[in-house]
Amino acid sequence: xxxxxxxxxxxxxxxxxxxxxxxxxxxxxxxxxILTTVVEVNPVASAVWGAERSRSNSGPIPEPAEVLxxxxxxxxxxxxxxxxxxxxxxxxxxxxxxxxVDTKFHVATGTPEEQIxxxxxxxxxxxxxxxxxxxxxxxRGVLGSVADRVVRSSPxxxxxxRPVDSDAGITGPTxxxxxxxxxxxxPISEAAVDVGRNLSRAVSAKLHFLTAAxxxxxxxxxxxxxxxxxxxxxxxxxxxxxYLMPYVDEAAxxxxxxxxxxxxxxxxxxxxxxxxxxxxxxxxxxxxxxxGFHRWxxxxxxxxxxxxxxxxxxxxxxxxxxxx
Numbered sequence: 001x002x003x004x005x006x007x008x009x010x011x012x013x014x015x016x017x018x019x020x021x022x023x024x025x026x027x028x029x030x031x032x033x034i035l036t037t038v039v040e041v042n043p044v045a046s047a048v049w050g051a052e053r054s055r056s057n058s059g060p061i062p063e064p065a066e067v068l069x070x071x072x073x074x075x076x077x078x079x080x081x082x083x084x085x086x087x088x089x090x091x092x093x094x095x096x097x098x099x100x101v102d103t104k105f106h107v108a109t110g111t112p113e114e115q116i117x118x119x120x121x122x123x124x125x126x127x128x129x130x131x132x133x134x135x136x137x138x139x140r141g142v143l144g145s146v147a148d149r150v151v152r153s154s155p156x157x158x159x160x161x162r163p164v165d166s167d168a169g170i171t172g173p174t175x176x177x178x179x180x181x182x183x184x185x186x187p188i189s190e191a192a193v194d195v196g197r198n199l200s201r202a203v204s205a206k207l208h209f210l211t212a213a214x215x216x217x218x219x220x221x222x223x224x225x226x227x228x229x230x231x232x233x234x235x236x237x238x239x240x241x242x243y244l245m246p247y248v249d250e251a252a253x254x255x256x257x258x259x260x261x262x263x264x265x266x267x268x269x270x271x272x273x274x275x276x277x278x279x280x281x282x283x284x285x286x287x288x289x290x291x292g293f294h295r296w297x298x299x300x301x302x303x304x305x306x307x308x309x310x311x312x313x314x315x316x317x318x319x320x321x322x323x324x
Contacts, residue, residue: 001198002157006034006125008116008146009092014131018161019096021312022129025176026101028203033097034123035089036106038115039081082107113149120156127314129159132306151287151306151315157195161312177280180208180261182271182301185243188318189286193247195316196284200256207251207258208278209244212270238262268304281311286318 005026009015026033089105097103106123108115120128132147151158181196183189193209200207244260251258263270275281285302306313 001202002029002031002127004032004034004123004125005029005127005129005159006036006116006120006123007129008112009035009037009089010112011037011088012131016092016096018129018131019092021161022159023097023101025129025203027098031127032102032104034104034106034119034125035093035097036108036116036119037085037089038108038110038112039085040109082109112146113153116146116150117154120154125156127157127159128154129161132160132162155317157317158315159312160306160315162310175280176203176205176282178206178208178275178278178282180210180271180275180278180281180283181247182210182212182267182283182285182305183244183247184211184267191286191318192284192314192316195314197251197254197256197258199282199284199314200251200258201254205282206278207256208261208274209247209251209258210261210263210271210274211240211244212263212265212267268301268308271301271305272309275305275309275311282314283309283311284314284316286316 005022007018007022023033025031085107086105089107093103093105104123106119108119110118116128116130119125128150130147130150147158147160151160176199179196179200181192183193196207196209199205240262241260244262248258248260261274263274271283271285275283283305285305287302302313302315306315
């Protein structure tokens, strides 16, 4: 299960409110919480660290005193900015994170999405938790576009939460009561199984393995199935249940309350509908895939779920799409 959770903050209330959800999760998992923010120091950085580039083979090139003074001034400004960012992380931690959670702080400089992933790698985080959008005052980025880039290139799982309005009157975290794991029969989608099962066990939540027969690929009532059979809707659902039951049985063997959910229609709509019907849900799904039982374009499905579901989504990195 997740041992280190990296949470990027950008100075906005929505990014900070994510901690109302993430901090209790870290506590439940006994995971370390790493708060990070990315500071853009350019053009300050070029002045501070650019001196190393102005060296010749015979040694540093002499510079006028006023240039050195300006460099020192900018170095001091950069240090002040980093110190301010560290103080910001510490203050947010005091407000949102209980003392029982082991919390670390990390300030990076550079491009937000690149530094978030670099920090996840350097700190050995196995989950990045962040809001899906909002403007940033520290990194001067838009967290939505940053989140998009992070989820598409992260080597570790990413937990995406819709931003919470700071005026919404939040009184506490929403508990996880239902974990939904969508599967399409491909090894890529099945990368989410272990994460979903471990999470369900850790927080004592119900586990739902879900597969949908997408009408856009011709898997509706009385339409030829993936191997040319003429499936009725009930026949297709029974076939899907047979595919899901080994996962249900394995989870049940670990004392997890698990069930198979077989629905027809659009995969994305089915996931969103089930997540809405099962309150206090979280969706755990792989990042992309093409092949398998119902041939979901899991990348586009994941995109739609992230943007439309009213619950948090964990995106587990999958392998390269498998061709049919």
